[in-house]
Amino acid sequence: MKFNRFNTISYIVIFAVLILGVNFRIYNQSIFKLLVPLIIGGLGVYYYANNDISKYLKLGILVLFLGHNSNQYFFIVLTILLFNTKILLPFKTPVKYLYLMLGIGGLSFLLNQVIEINLYSFPFFLASFFLPVAFYSITQKYGNEIIKQEIVDFYIMIVFLLSISALYQYLFFGAIVDGLTGGTTSAHTLGFHLAVAFILYLCRLMTMNGIKDLTLYDWALGLSIIPIMYLSDSKYLMGNMIIGFFIIYMFYHTNKILKPFLIMISALLLFLSADIIRTANFTMSVKSDINISNIGLRFTDSAKYQLYEKTIKLPFNEPLVFLFGSGPGTFLSRAANSRAFDTMDKKTSTGGGSSVEVESKLPSFIPAHTSWVTKEYAVMYFGQDWFGTLLDFRSSLVSLFWEFGVIGFVFFILFFYKIIHLMNRAKRKFKFLKPDALFIQSFIVFYFLNAALAYYFEYPNTQILFWMFIGLYTNRELMSNLSK
Numbered sequence: 001m002k003f004n005r006f007n008t009i010s011y012i013v014i015f016a017v018l019i020l021g022v023n024f025r026i027y028n029q030s031i032f033k034l035l036v037p038l039i040i041g042g043l044g045v046y047y048y049a050n051n052d053i054s055k056y057l058k059l060g061i062l063v064l065f066l067g068h069n070s071n072q073y074f075f076i077v078l079t080i081l082l083f084n085t086k087i088l089l090p091f092k093t094p095v096k097y098l099y100l101m102l103g104i105g106g107l108s109f110l111l112n113q114v115i116e117i118n119l120y121s122f123p124f125f126l127a128s129f130f131l132p133v134a135f136y137s138i139t140q141k142y143g144n145e146i147i148k149q150e151i152v153d154f155y156i157m158i159v160f161l162l163s164i165s166a167l168y169q170y171l172f173f174g175a176i177v178d179g180l181t182g183g184t185t186s187a188h189t190l191g192f193h194l195a196v197a198f199i200l201y202l203c204r205l206m207t208m209n210g211i212k213d214l215t216l217y218d219w220a221l222g223l224s225i226i227p228i229m230y231l232s233d234s235k236y237l238m239g240n241m242i243i244g245f246f247i248i249y250m251f252y253h254t255n256k257i258l259k260p261f262l263i264m265i266s267a268l269l270l271f272l273s274a275d276i277i278r279t280a281n282f283t284m285s286v287k288s289d290i291n292i293s294n295i296g297l298r299f300t301d302s303a304k305y306q307l308y309e310k311t312i313k314l315p316f317n318e319p320l321v322f323l324f325g326s327g328p329g330t331f332l333s334r335a336a337n338s339r340a341f342d343t344m345d346k347k348t349s350t351g352g353g354s355s356v357e358v359e360s361k362l363p364s365f366i367p368a369h370t371s372w373v374t375k376e377y378a379v380m381y382f383g384q385d386w387f388g389t390l391l392d393f394r395s396s397l398v399s400l401f402w403e404f405g406v407i408g409f410v411f412f413i414l415f416f417y418k419i420i421h422l423m424n425r426a427k428r429k430f431k432f433l434k435p436d437a438l439f440i441q442s443f444i445v446f447y448f449l450n451a452a453l454a455y456y457f458e459y460p461n462t463q464i465l466f467w468m469f470i471g472l473y474t475n476r477e478l479m480s481n482l483s484k
Contacts, residue, residue, distance in 0.1 A: 006055060007154060014065055014158055018165035021183030022173065036066050037074050044075065048082045053142045058154050060135065060468060064193075064461050065158065068185055072460035076131050079138070087137040094418030094474075095140075097411045098133065104408035105328040111320070112327040116372050120339065125329035125403070132463035139471030148472040152200060155465075156221065159197035163224045166190055170231055180232040191234025192450070192462055195241040196443065198225045202245060203439040207432075236453065244446030248438060310377050311398060321373060325405035330371040332378055333399035334458040342368035343379050373402070396457035397448070416444050422474055425482055433478075440473040 040063060047056040063075045080087065089095045109122040139147075166182030182190045201222055229238045315322040329335035370379060401409045420441050427437035447466055450456045457463065 006058070007157070010058065010062060010154070011157060011161060014062055015161045015165065017066060018162060018183030019168065021181070022165060022169040032067065033070075036071050040066075040071065040075055041078060044078050044082065053138070054147050054150050057139065057147070057151050057468060060464055061151065061155050061158060064465060065162065065184060069460050072464060073127070076134065076460060076464065080131060080134050083134065083138060086141070087134045089137050089140065094415050094422065095137075097415040097418065101404065101408045101411040101415070102130065104324065104411065105404055108325040108403070108405060108408070109327045111324060112330065118327065118330065118369060118371060120366060120369070121327055121329035121336065121371070123329075124335035124338065125333060128333070128335045128458040128460075129328070129463075132460060132467050134467075135464055136467035136471040139468050140475055141471075143472045143475035144477045145475075148475065151468070151472060156197050156200055159193050160217070160221050160224075162190065162193060163221075163228050166228050166232065167224070170228075180228075182228075182232075187232045187234060188237070188454075189461060190232050191229050191237040193465075194225045194229050194232075194234070195237050195446065196465065197221070199241060199245055199442050199446065200439055201225070203435040203442075206435040206438065237450065240446050240449040244449055245438075245442045247445050248441040307378060307381065307398065311401065314402070318373070321402065321405060323405045323407060325403045325408055326371065326373040328403050331373050331399055331402040333396070333403060334455045336371060336374065336399070336403075339366065339368055340370045340374065343370040343375070395453060396451040396455055398452075400457065416448075419470060419474060420444060422479070422482070426478060429482060436473055440470065443469060 040059065043059055044056065047053075047059060060075060060079075063072055091099055105122065105125070112118065162182045162184070166180055169182060170180055180187050180190065184190050184193075201218075204218075226238065229235075310317070318326075400412060404412070423433075423437035423440055427434040443466075447456055447462075450462075456466075
């Protein structure tokens with residue numbers, strides 16, 4: 001772990017921010033909201049002007065822990081303005097599938113203008129989903145093994161400081177369910193970063209000769225993550241992390257005939273069990289009255305189950321939507337729901353049984369709009385289960401399927417399939433890359449499992465990290481060596 005001046009200052013600053021976040025929720029203070037974008041912008045321009053990609057990416061890591069999504073969106077826009085056309089990659093595998101998906105989205109958008117005028121839907125979806133992909137382009141184009149290791153080490157240390165901050169919060173302030181944040185904006189942000197760091201930690205162990213190689217830092221990191229994830233009530237993230245790692249690990253240690261079968265069954269069982277338990281509000285406590293037979297009934301009566309049923313019937317009910325989609329930003333994605341304040345429930349829970357009114361934060365000239373497909377197939381469920389609030393249906397994958405259709409969705413899946421295939425080739429050709437392959441493949445599966453249950457493909461604080469790591473682990477230097 002390198003403690004150069006930049007890293008040391010960064011660690012001190014971010015730890016101070018996290019502790020202040022625990023004590024004073026500093027990210028809600030006006031001065032913090034004003035200063036952070038100014039500092040981010042100034043440092044970003046400086047590092048870009050000096051062609052210091054490593055420090056620019058480290059700044060991107062720091063932004064993930066600096067308050068609300070507005071700071072992350074600011075950094076995304078800044079990155080696109082600075083790098084502009086440099087973020088464009090050639091039309092070839094695997095990125096060509098993202099271009100094709102974008103093309104299908106554009107076609108779907110145009111086709112659906114015939115049914116109703118909804119000009120804001122595609123731009124909103126571009127901002128929430130596609131713009132963070134710029135970090136894949138940058139790291140894939142400019143990354144190398146040295147930069148990758150610097151970024152990974154830097155990230156793990158930041159998460160270690162986050163775990164200390166979370167432990168401090170728990171010991172001195174206690175924490176209600178979803179209240180242990182470690183100084184970030186939510187318990188799920190804490191849980192997500194702990195999970196990613198733990199997958200990295202497991203892969204790091206593969207490079208060691210034995211337990212004697214573990215440092216005090218390694219022991220502290222490895223032993224702190226799981227307990228803190230449990231205390232923060234991030235149990236579904238913990239489950240996705242373990243099963244995601246397990247699924248990919250089978251690529252290395254099971255019979256070739258059994259691999260596809262075991263992987264598919266494991267993924268299916270995880271998705272169904274996690275979603276049934278969450279939808280049924282099943283409390284994992286020995287003190288609770290656990291009625292197993294009631295879980296299935298509560299799930300099948302839920303709005304989520306009925307939406308899944310409608311998704312299965314989509315080819316018969318709406319064949320054109322099934323093929324080409326209803327258009328990006330039109331069906332229960334975060335981009336779509338941000339404008340649906342004419343129909344969605346305006347209250348959201350604040351914990352402890354209380355709720356607050358949610359107001360649209362969009363400019364007044366952007367009108368409220370609920371698309372025709374949402375009115376036809378989902379509006380009747382608003383106010384139920386996970387459909388409760390203005391921004392809150394939680395499945396990026398279901399939304400993507402409806403908005404892009406089966407054609408666009410297949411292109412999306414093909415991109416990640418090619419990434420996984422490339423990493424399989426890498427670890428076969430270069431044995432020392434086996435831990436890297438295991439990490440990035442596990443990370444993709446873990447991320448997809450989360451995206452089945454939440455907005456992970458539209459959260460900027462997870463998107464930046466996700467695309468950055470995919471680019472770093474499949475950088476141009478590695479791809480060039482694979483082709484030799």
